Amino acid sequence: AFADTFRAMFPAVHLDENLLFVEDGNICTAAGLAAGIDVCLHIIRADHGSEIANRAARYCVVPPWREGGQSQFIERQVPDPGSDGTAPTRAWALRHLERELDLNTMAAHARMSVRTFTRRFKAETGLAPGAWLLRQRLRHAKRLLETTDLSVDAVAHASGIGTAASLRHHMRGELGVPPLAYRKTFRAG
Numbered sequence: 001a002f003a004d005t006f007r008a009m010f011p012a013v014h015l016d017e018n019l020l021f022v023e024d025g026n027i028c029t030a031a032g033l034a035a036g037i038d039v040c041l042h043i044i045r046a047d048h049g050s051e052i053a054n055r056a057a058r059y060c061v062v063p064p065w066r067e068g069g070q071s072q073f074i075e076r077q078v079p080d081p082g083s084d085g086t087a088p089t090r091a092w093a094l095r096h097l098e099r100e101l102d103l104n105t106m107a108a109h110a111r112m113s114v115r116t117f118t119r120r121f122k123a124e125t126g127l128a129p130g131a132w133l134l135r136q137r138l139r140h141a142k143r144l145l146e147t148t149d150l151s152v153d154a155v156a157h158a159s160g161i162g163t164a165a166s167l168r169h170h171m172r173g174e175l176g177v178p179p180l181a182y183r184k185t186f187r188a189g
Contacts, residue, residue, distance in 0.1 A: 037062055042176075050177055054185055086110055086121045093133060097140050097160040103129055137161050138174055145183040152179045 003017040030039040045053035089110040107117035121129045141159035156167035168178045
């Protein structure tokens with residue numbers, strides 16, 4: 001809410017208002033009250049490991065990790081699925097995550113040029129098509145890890161991420177944990 005004011009007051013500080021928290025050396029900053037909990041759990045995880053951080057999260061009755069930044073809370077008009085926007089293509093992509101879905105394929109499905117599709121997609125979702133697709137694939141992979149006994153290779157393939165190595169890379173980047181550690185932490189029952 002105060003990003004422009006902050007930038008005016010502190011022009012030497014690099015501000016990224018789309019992150020829940022930022023760690024820069026020995027300085028951690030958080031994007032709000034709940035993000036303060038996120039950064040505290042991050043510090044515990046960095047100092048004492050995921051098991052201790054998860055235990056602290058359970059004690060506090062909060063999730064051990066939340067994905068996304070503040071941009072998830074920015075109000076955007078939700079397009080009518082029957083509109084000429086990108087919603088029908090997003091729904092189609094969600095049904096075909098295991099396929100190779102590149103920008104050209106999605107734009108062709110929407111019957112738009114790549115440029116128009118990219119512009120509309122970002123206006124409707126707040127994300128570039130590739131970033132949105134990766135987020136959906138990771139969500140699907142997490143669901144599969146939580147609810148099935150599929151191998152990491154099979155989860156990577158079924159979610160469209162490709163290889164187990166690629167899934168490990170993306171999960172470490174997004175969540176800070178590899179697939180098997182995620183499964184162990186979040187597996188129901």
